[in-house]
């Protein structure tokens with residue numbers, strides 16, 4: 001029960017940034033590259049899981065979703081960390097800590113992507129340090145899409161628009 005309450009509270013903690021200004025109608029709040037990334041995010045399936053104003057945090061989902069992608073690790077975009085080591089077939093990264101998600105079934109909460117570019121390292125065990133690699137893994141394992149380097153950069157540019165100004169809390173006595 002407690003995790004439900006904390007989850008509900010956390011979803012109210014949204015920072016305000018370029019993405020919000022864009023949604024409010026300021027077309028110049030985000031650049032053209034970010035707009036291309038947003039189009040990919042909205043049309044290729046990312047938003048199916050990372051949804052709502054929090055851009056995530058709403059559901060539990062299987063990861064990796066595509067078993068075949070788990071086994072066959074074709075990495076056509078080899079400019080991106082070619083030496084990323086896959087030491088456990090369960091994840092496309094090292095299985096540090098051995099946590100296998102809810103019930104041991106590789107079910108994880110879909111993370112909120114607000115401020116995601118500021119909160120490396122990524123995934124439940126922090127095994128991935130670059131946001132580009134996290135996006136590449138998501139495309140391949142959750143959507144079955146091998147994004148090009150350019151598409152990954154566009155998605156990352158969009159994710160940057162989810163950065164927000166931090167809220168200042170004042171203690172009132």
Ligand code: HEC
Nearest residue numbers: 045046049061063108109110111122123124134138139142
């Ligand atoms: C089927 C559901 C699903 C889809 C589709 C999906 N994701 Fe995810 N995403 C997840 C889950 C679940 C995790 C957490 C996995 C973990 O912690 O090991 C995650 C993690 C992430 C992370 C790391 C977040 C963190 O805090 O560490 C990023 C970045 C991300 N996704 C971006 C994307 C992008 C970009 C797309 C589209 C290319 C996408 N996701 C598509 C379910 C999904």
